[in-house]
Amino acid sequence: MTRVFLQPDDLRDLVAEQWGADRRLTALHRLTGGSKKGVYRLHLDDHATAILYVWASSENYWPPVSGVPDDPFTDASGVDLFATNYAAITAAGVRTPRLLMLDRDGRHLGSPLALVEDVGGVTLETLMARDPAAAVTPLSTLGEALRRMHTTRGSRYGKLTAIASGAASQSRSTEDVVQERALGHLDAAAVRVARLADARDRVAGHVRDLRSAVTARQEYGLVHGELGPDHVLVTACGEPALIDIEGLTYFDVEWEHAWLQMRFGDDYRALRPVDLDLDRLELYRYAQVLSLIEGPLRIADTDFPNSQWMRDLAEWNVTKALAAI
Incomplete structure (x- = not known):
């Protein structure tokens, strides 16, 4: 398939809604390592940053597979899983990047997305x-x-x-x-x-x-x-x-x-x-x-x-x- 990744202009409305119409996206970097969802770092004009997760078919490299029906580790991807699991992991007192915004319906990009805190790139x-x-x-x-x-x-x-x-x-x-x-x-x-x-x-x-x-x-x-x-x-x-x-x-x-x-x-x-x-x-x-x-x-x-x-x-x-x- 031909993969089409996000460009800065794609996020203009999202940035305006989240941070205000006077804010601008100065850079967008797609981060490496992800194979099921797209992960991007947003750089804003006041030097603030955030991380964007996008669950789109063009971001998922994994081909379909017929797995064990009750295997809970098969197809562990998607915005609903992310939202439910985020609530559970934070309730257990475990640190994860703070959720800033969730779009389950693909209102902004046509695919579900989440904006989360940028805690830095050091693993x-x-x-x-x-x-x-x-x-x-x-x-x-x-x-x-x-x-x-x-x-x-x-x-x-x-x-x-x-x-x-x-x-x-x-x-x-x-x-x-x-x-x-x-x-x-x-x-x-x-x-x-x-x-x-x-x-x-x-x-x-x-x-x-x-x-x-x-x-x-x-x-x-x-x-x-x-x-x-x-x-x-x-x-x-x-x-x-x-x-x-x-x-x-x-x-x-x-x-x-x-x-x-x-x-x-x-x-x-x-x-x-x-x-x-x-x-x-x-x-x-x-x-x-x-x-x-x-x-x-x-x-x-x-x-x-x-x-x-x-x-x-x-x-x-x-x-x-x-x-x-």
């Missing part, structure tokens, strides 16, 4: 690499925020919008959802990767063995869903602020911690996690390895601007998946 990932000493306090504060989230309990799992509407399916356990999701990712990836195709039965058997060790549970925590240090911005006063919150869901906290362990590496210990079920953690860790083969290969077939990075990520996780068996 925790950058700070950890550039100045580890300066990252100590934000890491500790992030750990406290995650414990508040993960001890915000619910008796049902799923997207918050689905739970609120009564549409969240509870017909299966979370571990069965993850098992089916993992086997689906394996089948899709095996079509593209000969080494996985050759080992498909052994990998599937490993998934089922990990699932068989997990005992039942019926209480869930509030999790981000895909939280790495690149999804945490550090404000000028050193506060960590979580972004990309559309994937927020009630689920097993082990799902979050499998991701955190992978993405934070040795710094994971600084987060001082809640107690975890190690069998459940191991199943979820392996399921995420398989998802990081299938997903990157799928988006690499599109016009995503860094396709080779995605292919390299998939290859890295093929090696990890096969090493486990």
Whole structure:
């Protein structure tokens, strides 16, 4: 598809309505990293800035996929999810960029949008690499925020919008959802990767063995869903602020911690996690390895601007998946 991104003139009415007719947009920068929505930094004539999220088809690089029906992490994007999740994460006492304005109906741009506070462009990932000493306090504060989230309990799992509407399916356990999701990712990836195709039965058997060790549970925590240090911005006063919150869901906290362990590496210990079920953690860790083969290969077939990075990520996780068996 031909992608058309926003230009400054597109935002003239939005800026006038939000900040006044005498205000002017002096620059508009589309930020890199987003693959499901457009993220732009607005620069105004008084040097103020704000961040614009736009949920438009031209901003979404992901091709459609038939996922597991009750998988709460499938299609975790959209203005309704953002609005509901913003209310939930702030109620849990977790810092995220402050919401300034929400347009659900596409009144301004023809697509839903949100304006949020600009907390700066320094990610925790950058700070950890550039100045580890300066990252100590934000890491500790992030750990406290995650414990508040993960001890915000619910008796049902799923997207918050689905739970609120009564549409969240509870017909299966979370571990069965993850098992089916993992086997689906394996089948899709095996079509593209000969080494996985050759080992498909052994990998599937490993998934089922990990699932068989997990005992039942019926209480869930509030999790981000895909939280790495690149999804945490550090404000000028050193506060960590979580972004990309559309994937927020009630689920097993082990799902979050499998991701955190992978993405934070040795710094994971600084987060001082809640107690975890190690069998459940191991199943979820392996399921995420398989998802990081299938997903990157799928988006690499599109016009995503860094396709080779995605292919390299998939290859890295093929090696990890096969090493486990």
